[in-house]
Structure formats: structure tokens, C-alpha cells
Amino acid sequence: MAPKALLFDLDGTLYRGEAMIPGADRLIAGLQRSGIPYRFVTNNSTKTPEEVALHLRKLGIPADEKSIVTSALGAAYYVLKHHPGAETFVIGEEGLRQALRNAGLRLIEEGEAAGPAALVVQGMDRRLTYDRLAAGVHHILNGAVYVLTNPDRVLPVEGGFLPGAGSIGAALKAATGIEPIVIGKPSHILMDYALEQSGTAPEETWVIGDNPYTDIAAARNAGCPAILVLTGLCDADDWREHCRSADVVPNAVCADLDELVSLIQDRTSNRELRTEGK
Numbered sequence: 001m002a003p004k005a006l007l008f009d010l011d012g013t014l015y016r017g018e019a020m021i022p023g024a025d026r027l028i029a030g031l032q033r034s035g036i037p038y039r040f041v042t043n044n045s046t047k048t049p050e051e052v053a054l055h056l057r058k059l060g061i062p063a064d065e066k067s068i069v070t071s072a073l074g075a076a077y078y079v080l081k082h083h084p085g086a087e088t089f090v091i092g093e094e095g096l097r098q099a100l101r102n103a104g105l106r107l108i109e110e111g112e113a114a115g116p117a118a119l120v121v122q123g124m125d126r127r128l129t130y131d132r133l134a135a136g137v138h139h140i141l142n143g144a145v146y147v148l149t150n151p152d153r154v155l156p157v158e159g160g161f162l163p164g165a166g167s168i169g170a171a172l173k174a175a176t177g178i179e180p181i182v183i184g185k186p187s188h189i190l191m192d193y194a195l196e197q198s199g200t201a202p203e204e205t206w207v208i209g210d211n212p213y214t215d216i217a218a219a220r221n222a223g224c225p226a227i228l229v230l231t232g233l234c235d236a237d238d239w240r241e242h243c244r245s246a247d248v249v250p251n252a253v254c255a256d257l258d259e260l261v262s263l264i265q266d267r268t269s270n271r272e273l274r275t276e277g278k
Contacts, residue, residue, distance in 0.1 A: 001267070002204075002267045002268045003036065003204065003205065003225070003268070004036075004200045004201075004205065005038060005039070005198040005199075005200040005205045005206075006205070006206050006264075007038070007069075007191070007194050007195075007198065007208065008038060008208045009041060009042070009185075009207075009209035009210060009211065010040055010041075010056075011232070012209075012210035012231060012233055013209050013215070013231060013232060014056070014061055014257075015059050016231075020059040020061060021231045021257060023256060023261070024059075024061050025060045026257075026261070027260065027261055028061050028062050029062055030261065032062060034268075036264075036268070037198050038067065038198075039068070039194050040052065040069065041069045041191070041194045041207075042069070042070050042071070043070075043071045043149070043184035043214065044071065044072075044150075045070060045071045045072040045075070045092055045096045045123030045149035045150060045165065045184075046072075046093040046095045046096070046123065046124050046126075047070065047095045048065075048094065049065035049070060049073070051095070052065075052068045052070065053065045053068055069190070069193060069194045070095060071123065071150040072092070072095045072096040072100075072123060073099050074149070074183045074184060074189055074193045075100070075183045076102065076103035077103075077189075077196075078189055079103065079105060079119060080105075083118060083145065084104065085104060085106070086106075086145075087105075087106050087118050087119070088105045088107055088108065088117055088120070089108055089109075089117040089120045089135060089139045090120075090121050090122075091120070091122040091123070091125050091133070091168065091172075092123035092124065092149065093123065093126065095123075096121065096149060100121060105119070116138070116139050116142035116143060117144045118143075118145065119144055119145050119147060120140050120144045120145070120147065122148055122149065122165065122168060122180070123150065124149070124155060124168070125165075125168060133168075133171060133172070137172060140176045140178050141176055146178050146180040147181045147183065148169045148182050150182070150185070151165070151166040151169065151182050152164040152165055152184070153166040153167050153170070185214040185217070186218045187218065187221065188218065188221040190218070191218050191219070191221070191222035191224065192222060195224075202222050202224045203223060205225075206225050206226075206251075207222070207226050207227065208227045209226070209227075209228065209229070210229050210230070210231050210233050210234060211232065211233045212228065212234065212239070212246035212248050212250070213242070213245075213246045216228055216243070216246065216248040217246055217247075220248055225251040226248070226250045227250060227251060227252050227253075227254060227263070228243070228250035228253045228254070229255075229257065230255050231256060231257065236255065239253060
């Protein structure tokens, strides 16, 4: 089926760290010319949409904040739908806090006299303290609904890895025995929000990503066709093994972004996607 919209992963798919993956700029520029809707979907909860878009533009990839879907926005979408106006304790950074404030939630701080929070929303927090972790445990044990922005246990950075939101979540789960509601990939919740933003049905929306365990699994859980690109986690020698481990089967596999462009052209007969400068 020809795609009516595309949902792109970011790190490993369109860039790696501070380097654009070859062809990403031409791909997105071609989509803009063609009029095919797209969104950038990321498990990152620390950055605001404006910050994510700025990073993409600095790498040479056309982007604006309206095209960005973060796990922080997905969390706000979920709690606004299921817990509107709830008093919320946040373990996370400004991207998550801004998204929740914009959704009309009142964020409470450690030691407030208002009593236990109705929600604990937790993401990546590079300034996490023991006291803040303890406060989160207190609220969850007193009945707060526990929402986790994304289950990523590590965060890739230049020269190695940092503990991710999933590692903080593991501590909260160990202390409370409570399983969180997971928003980000591979959960369908973030994808449902992205589909709402694109205005398309799952079966007509392609998910493009490099990671079978998150991107391709999220596509499966949301009912979307999945395109695996061998630009990040997987290469030509090991993608089958990764897909078997993740228990997923992509609808197509592209060696690079130029091959992805050819696939979209073949399915849509849209010549506007032709990459310039090749």
C-alpha cells in the first residue's frame, strides 16, 4: 500500500549523534515538495519540540516544532485523556515538564502540603536526586498512577552510554512493585498520538526506523507497516537476528535512505521525491 504519511525515528535513522545520516536532508526536502505528511517520533523526553527541531536544522535536516512528536508529548496526550487536571509529581527534565504544564496539569514538588500526587510521570532525569526518587516512591505507594515516558535503559552519548529513563524506572519498580504505564516505543501509545497528529489510519502510515526492538515493534503494536533502515543499530549481516530476537518482521528493509526514497517512489509514483544532487 502507498503511504499516506510517514513516521520517522530520529537517532540512528536520520542522524547519529551530531552527524546527519547521508541523504536525510534530501529525503525530508523531497517529502516537503511531494506533500506527503510526516512526523519525527522520538522516545526522548528531555527536549522540547523546539529544541528537537533546532537540532535537526543544525544538522541540515528541514524541521519545525509542529513535526516533532516526543515521548513527553505522548505522556501529556495520555494523561490529558485519562487524568485531566491531576496533581502530578514529575521525575524528568524541562521537555517533560513543559509538555505536562501545557496539558493543564499542576506539577507538585517534593514536600508540598497538598498530599500525595494522583500521578507520577517519570522520564530521563540527569539531575535526579535520592530525595526526588524517594518522593516518587512515596506517591506511587500512596496510590499515584505511575507513567513512564520511555523504557530505554541506556542513553547513547558520545563515547558511551548513560543510564536512561528505563533505568530510573527500574529503581521505582523495584521499590514499589508497580508496573508503569509505558508511553514511548515500543508502546502503541506514542504511535497513537503520532497517528492523531498525522491524521492517517495505521494501515496507511509507514513507520521508518533502525531499531527492531523499539521502532519496528512499535509499528507492529500500532498496526502500521514497518520499514527497517540499516543506518543505525542493524547492518546487512545481523538485521535478521535482531528481528528474530525482537519477534518482529519488517514489511521492507532498506540498506540506506536513498533506497528508502526509491521504495517510496515506487509505491507512490511521486517523482518529487527524486533526490537532488545525485
